[in-house]
Amino acid sequence: MMIMILKGGLWKDMLNMETNNKWIELELVKLYAIWLREFKVFLREKSRLIASTFTPLLWLFVIGEGFGATTDLFGTARFAADTNIGYQQFIFPGIICMSVIFTSVFFGSYIIWDRKFDFLKSVMVAPVSRTTIFLGKAFGGMTTSLIQAAILLIVGFVIGIHYTPLSMVFIVIIILLLSFTLTSLGLTLGSHMESLEGFQLIVSFVVFPLFFLSGALFPLDNLPTWLSILTTLDPVTYAVGALREVMLGITGINSFAMNIGVLLLSAVSLGTVGVLSFRRMRAV
Amino acid sequence: MITIKNLYKKYDNVTVLNDINIKVFDNEVFGLLGPNGAGKTTLIHILATLIKPTAGTATVNGYDIIKNPSEVRSSIGIVFQAPSSDDMLSGYENLKLHSLLYAVPKELREKRISEVLELVGLTNRKDDQVKKYSGGMRRRLEIARGLLHKPTVIFLDEPTLGLDPSSREVMWKYINRLVKDEKITLILTTHYMEEADFLCDRIGIIDKGMIIALDSPTQLKEGLGGEVIEMELAKKKYVDKENIDRLLKQCNFVRKVDLDTKKGSLLIYVDDASHNLPAILKILNNTNSTEVESVELRSPTLNDVFLKFAQRHITRKQGHDDEDDDNDSEGGFMERYAQYGNK
Ligand SMILES: Nc1ncnc2c1ncn2[C@@H]1O[C@H](COP(=O)(O)OP(=O)(O)O)[C@@H](O)[C@H]1O
Numbered sequence: 001m002m003i004m005i006l007k008g009g010l011w012k013d014m015l016n017m018e019t020n021n022k023w024i025e026l027e028l029v030k031l032y033a034i035w036l037r038e039f040k041v042f043l044r045e046k047s048r049l050i051a052s053t054f055t056p057l058l059w060l061f062v063i064g065e066g067f068g069a070t071t072d073l074f075g076t077a078r079f080a081a082d083t084n085i086g087y088q089q090f091i092f093p094g095i096i097c098m099s100v101i102f103t104s105v106f107f108g109s110y111i112i113w114d115r116k117f118d119f120l121k122s123v124m125v126a127p128v129s130r131t132t133i134f135l136g137k138a139f140g141g142m143t144t145s146l147i148q149a150a151i152l153l154i155v156g157f158v159i160g161i162h163y164t165p166l167s168m169v170f171i172v173i174i175i176l177l178l179s180f181t182l183t184s185l186g187l188t189l190g191s192h193m194e195s196l197e198g199f200q201l202i203v204s205f206v207v208f209p210l211f212f213l214s215g216a217l218f219p220l221d222n223l224p225t226w227l228s229i230l231t232t233l234d235p236v237t238y239a240v241g242a243l244r245e246v247m248l249g250i251t252g253i254n255s256f257a258m259n260i261g262v263l264l265l266s267a268v269s270l271g272t273v274g275v276l277s278f279r280r281m282r283a284v
Numbered sequence: 285m286i287t288i289k290n291l292y293k294k295y296d297n298v299t300v301l302n303d304i305n306i307k308v309f310d311n312e313v314f315g316l317l318g319p320n321g322a323g324k325t326t327l328i329h330i331l332a333t334l335i336k337p338t339a340g341t342a343t344v345n346g347y348d349i350i351k352n353p354s355e356v357r358s359s360i361g362i363v364f365q366a367p368s369s370d371d372m373l374s375g376y377e378n379l380k381l382h383s384l385l386y387a388v389p390k391e392l393r394e395k396r397i398s399e400v401l402e403l404v405g406l407t408n409r410k411d412d413q414v415k416k417y418s419g420g421m422r423r424r425l426e427i428a429r430g431l432l433h434k435p436t437v438i439f440l441d442e443p444t445l446g447l448d449p450s451s452r453e454v455m456w457k458y459i460n461r462l463v464k465d466e467k468i469t470l471i472l473t474t475h476y477m478e479e480a481d482f483l484c485d486r487i488g489i490i491d492k493g494m495i496i497a498l499d500s501p502t503q504l505k506e507g508l509g510g511e512v513i514e515m516e517l518a519k520k521k522y523v524d525k526e527n528i529d530r531l532l533k534q535c536n537f538v539r540k541v542d543l544d545t546k547k548g549s550l551l552i553y554v555d556d557a558s559h560n561l562p563a564i565l566k567i568l569n570n571t572n573s574t575e576v577e578s579v580e581l582r583s584p585t586l587n588d589v590f591l592k593f594a595q596r597h598i599t600r601k602q603g604h605d606d607e608d609d610d611n612d613s614e615g616g617f618m619e620r621y622a623q624y625g626n627k
């Protein structure tokens with residue numbers, strides 16, 4: 001990915017090691033600056049934090065407990081047959097992913113506000129490469145998603161999820177991969193949109209489908225063909241699968257390696273698409 | 285130094301900038317003066333490498349805006365027409381962010397931030413979130429931001445747009461101080477004539493994407509010659525425009541006559557107004573077709589300059605007198621601006 005990203009703009013400079021090192025150092029400082037701005041704004045926008053924690057909790061407790069109470073609905077499902085995992089625990093990884101979807105996609109598309117208030121113009125007129133701007137924002141999105149997810153992970157204790165040091169490491173990696181993928185998606189969409197009206201479309205046509213088609217709420221074993229095709233195409237499916245395996249020990253239809261592999265691939269591809277969109281994005 | 289050569293910008297079929305050629309010298313304050321929609325912002329954006337020209341090019345500090353955009357960006361500071369700082373951050377944090385983006389050396393950062401805060405008088409408000417700033421303070425913060433990395437060229441796009449008269453004067457004071465304290469070349473756009481007159485060494489008057497006059501304010505005004513006699517004519521009475529025009533233009537001391545029968549206003553550009561006024565009044569009286577209600581003598585303003593050049597420009601372009609278009613340009617900046625005023 002680095003090669004893809006560095007290609008173009010400053011490829012020529014790569015030949016000169018000294019300039020090159022200096023350049024990378026400066027770009028890293030700029031990247032940090034953009035990340036820091038995103039992080040500060042996130043900390044100050046309390047309403048964002050509260051809104052995007054509340055919805056997943058609502059799902060976890062209302063849907064989780066509500067459907068969980070109806071035992072015969074899920075009594076035949078494989079996950080419940082050979083383990084004593086309840087519905088609420090079963091959807092917990094999906095709820096984590098829901099939080100990541102909301103936070104990351106919205107985070108990316110907030111770039112429309114940056115443009116509306118001319119902040120983006122002030123960044124684009126600075127001597128900063130578009131790739132750096134993109135990565136700074138993407139890392140900002142990953143940070144916020146991780147913080148949101150951490151709050152939910154703590155709630156996980158309450159509903160009886162067991163963590164080990166190793167599982168924690170994997171959980172963080174999975175969340176970061178998914179949030180990079182989805183922040184890139186949000187940034188790509190945001191970079192092509194002129195108005196805030198498009199924002200609502202993102203909610204209806206991106207956020208909800210990503211969540212519902214991910215198998216967050218149901219096992220993927222016995223789905224009709226049309227639905228199983230759609231779930232295969234949804235990158236979130238693999239994050240849910242991987243998290244379920246790490247947190248609950250349930251192996252779904254995809255192996256752990258497969259899940260992580262597809263996540264990596266999605267992160268790289270959407271990251272690349274995002275960088276290219278930023279390169280092409282009109283400044284004014 | 286900035287050199288703009290045969291620069292064009294077209295959107296679809298609309299020509300927004302039409303063959304712009306300007307040289308701006310080092311340490312000069314250069315004003316782009318023109319009504320709303322003249323193309324000032326577009327030109328600034330092109331020079332700042334945010335938009336690509338359709339044809340032609342420019343160099344800024346010796347760097348070509350098309351071939352070396354990132355060198356151009358490092359060497360310029362720009363203050364946009366609308367404030368672009370982050371509301372959620374404090375003034376200081378905004379400056380810190382940009383000092384990192386412009387790679388201000390670490391050891392100079394804090395010193396430089398304090399300097400520019402001091403220069404624009406925001407030191408004691410630096411830790412407040414920008415959303416708590418007034419319009420004038422926001423503008424000044426933008427100027428501070430534009431100066432952070434010690435650019436040699438600064439662009440100010442309508443630095444006093446939307447400010448009340450007293451904040452405007454404060455802003456003028458800061459701009460003047462800035463020109464004195466920092467060795468910079470300043471390009472500012474404005475549609476306020478007094479502003480251009482007061483701040484600029486040279487002015488390019490831009491209308492409908494073309495530079496129609498370019499000189500120092502004094503030269504532009506003196507070029508018009510003499511003084512202006514401004515008269516108000518009685519509205520009720522019939523005005524024989526043709527006759528008045530012809531008779532006045534016959535006098536060798538009259539340079540230009542501008543009679544608006546609808547508004548009942550008559551502008552006469554003359555040499556030695558105080559001696560020739562009686563003769564003019566006599567001519568008007570003799571036509572028996574009008575009655576002078578009030579007379580004012582004044583020196584030409586940039587508005588008069590604009591009227592003269594804009595009109596000549598339109599006549600030359602169209603080859604005939606288009607009534608609507610004429611009125612449009614004769615209204616001058618302020619009146620034309622009034623249409624957009626509250627936007
Ligand atoms: N992206 C665009 N597409 C089409 N027309 C544009 C665009 N941007 C500016 N214009 C037109 O270019 C003209 C000049 O605009 P601008 O440079 O903003 O003028 P000024 O700053 O002098 O008020 C206006 O008529 C405006 O409508």
Ligand SMILES: [Mg+2]
Pocket residue numbers: 324325326365441442
């Ligand atoms: Mg403008």
